[in-house]
Amino acid sequence: MISVRRSLLVAASALALAAASAPAVAQSQGAAGVAAAPSQRAVTFATEASTPTGVVVLPLRSVADLDALTGFADVEAVRRALTSAGFGYGARQTLSLRGIGGWDRILVLGLGAEGSASDLQWSGAVAGRSLMSDTGAVTVLAPALSGEQAAALTTGFGIGHYRSNIHQASARNAAAPGGLTVVTPDAAAAETAFEARGAGLVEAMTWVRDISNEPANIVYPETFVERTRAAFQGVPGVSIEVLDVAAMERLGMGVITAAGRGSARPPRLLVVRYEGAGAPEGGPIALVGKGITFDTGGISIKPGANMGNMKMDMSGAASVMGATLALARSAAPVNVVAVAALVENMPDGAAMRPGDVLTAMNGKTIEVISTDAEGRLVLSDALVWTERNMEPAAIVDVATLTGAVGGALGDDYAGLFSRHDALADQLTAASGATGEGLWRLPLHASYASDTSSTIADIKNSGDGGAGAGTGAWFIGEFVSRETPWAHLDIANMAYGGANDWKPAGSAGFGVRLLEQFVRDWRPVARGVADGGR
The missing domain is CATH 3.40.220.10 (Leucine Aminopeptidase, subunit E, domain 1)
Incomplete structure (x- = not known):
């Protein structure tokens, strides 16, 4: 035997x-x-x-x-x-x-x-x-x-x-x-x-579900970092970098720091890079996750009912770390970087307010319409930092961003937005291979006027009914048009009730999908975007 x-x-x-x-x-x-x-x-x-x-x-x-x-x-x-x-x-x-x-x-x-x-x-x-x-x-x-x-x-x-x-x-x-x-x-x-x-x-998958199910008094930006360090401890090919508030302020990251001002628990930018033996040459694939460890909505406070579930608003950050952990643990021959924008969104006297104007790392100014649209805010600085410092072959951001995506797609598909057809096609193929559903939605040119501001370069909440689309458009404004980029809105897929394969709570959505995508990666030509739709 x-x-x-x-x-x-x-x-x-x-x-x-x-x-x-x-x-x-x-x-x-x-x-x-x-x-x-x-x-x-x-x-x-x-x-x-x-x-x-x-x-x-x-x-x-x-x-x-x-x-x-x-x-x-x-x-x-x-x-x-x-x-x-x-x-x-x-x-x-x-x-x-x-x-x-x-x-x-x-x-x-x-x-x-x-x-x-x-x-x-x-x-x-x-x-x-x-x-x-x-x-x-x-x-x-x-x-x-x-x-x-x-x-x-x-x-x-x-x-x-x-x-x-x-x-x-x-x-x-x-x-x-x-x-x-x-x-x-x-x-x-x-x-x-x-x-x-x-x-x-x-x-x-176990790590992602555990950290996504933990309450916010246990997992917040600093402890998310510590648990990530523990998970990757001793894994070959891994390097970890953490930016605290002082480091982010020196870099001009005025959005992620403002989003975390209302909390006693300061924000962090967590970067985990894995380069496996035999990885292809070129920049890494960057996976950037929204990591709101608890979301009250800030000054634009949410209703009290079910607010406790907002401990899962860091599921995008958990998933990109989890996918990278799976690749690193199996010594996959890939080059990938996972970036988590970690913030607790709380209301106090120092919190950002509706009407505030913030300045992102790239100098773009943002009018805050709703402090409850904070996920796209923290991603703006994270994406600028990632593109400048990692020189990635492609960027995929993952976020529990909008309730609107559930209205469009129910609980069958996460929303996929991209300006690059070749990148979107690879993500769709990974979706088919893993059974984690993605459905591509448009990035219509009209979303530019929906997110235009009279006082700043852009506002963080769009006019009109295309909430998932305007949220994706906003995020895309912080990535160069030449860089292959996609946005996954997983708000409707990350967390929910029990079914025949999971208990109530985190689904760990995106781990298997992103792991497959990175393994199967084929370079996408940089250049003017080809697929805005």
Whole structure:
């Protein structure tokens, strides 16, 4: 028997290290500052199963796959149960059986027709989520899957096996769950594929969800930086730079500093650069994330109902860091930089006001119409800094920017805006490969007049109904027309209720998408934009 073991407890260890190294303010919260017990299962790949115990998962595309389960004593009982239940073998369909053989539970997992690695990941995520209450050992019998396919299913299982109860006493005191053994004819290939990419994705998704679900008294600009340092500690090819208020003021970054003036917790600009061995020559791909660690709306204060969810307004920053973490952990041969504009948007006597005029790093002046349109403000300085200092091959910014994007696209797609068709096409391809939906929306020339100001160069809130479009237009005004740039508005996708593959809270949206995009990157010619639409 081939048996290779991979522990997926790295993310939890990094979380504990971050909690230990965070400033005293975070630790003063008592139990709220204590990391939960690890929830990921240690993973083993094998060519044959051991004695039946715990839960067994049977991933099936059709009834014919049951014939491949040689050595599984309960095939006929399972076949009868599936026939009786009218099981359809559709993708992510599940059926739980008990009282058969020596297993505590048999979970039948439909895979549908022959699908992509992404399809298998989604199916694995459903299985992982389905087994959250089963703390014993889990065995996946997948004789019909290749090594690569088994690795994709295992990656999804790790993504789905995530708990958001990070501050519950029961979670802190719980023992680690039993191991996950994936049985496949080519266990060595499955282990290699999982180690090469899947394990890094699971770790990154766990980190992003954890930091996005944390309350604002635990995660704010300074502690976001500390947790990021902990996550990347010891990873080859990584360098980290942090700009504090004094450094940003010296550089003329008058917007991000103004946006953070209302909070006792000062803003930060966090830069993580990863250059892997064998990366292509040229500038890095820059991923720039909105990192509002809590958004009250500032002086333009939000309604009280559901304001607590605004702890997730840093999801763009979390996702760009998570995608970079996944690439770095798997030693991908890429050149990427992640930039997080970290601010807490609070109202006090020093806060920016509606009507204020701010000056960005590039000298452009901004009339503040709404202090609740702060995400585009902090991105303006971050984008100027990134373009000047990183000389990127392309820039993609990611932000929970507008409620309007949800009105346009529901909860099926994030909004994609770009002036460069070749860049937009690559992001759309990555969306298709990962199943994280993007839908391209226009950057219409009329948005220029919608965001024009009578007192400054531009205002931060557009006239008219195209809220997502005018927000994207504003951001694009802080990137040179020659630089390939795209904006992803993920406000409708980043956070929400529970479903069959995630608990309530962060979805970790964008990590898999951006990781795929960077891996598949093909250079886009600089020059006058070609796709404003």
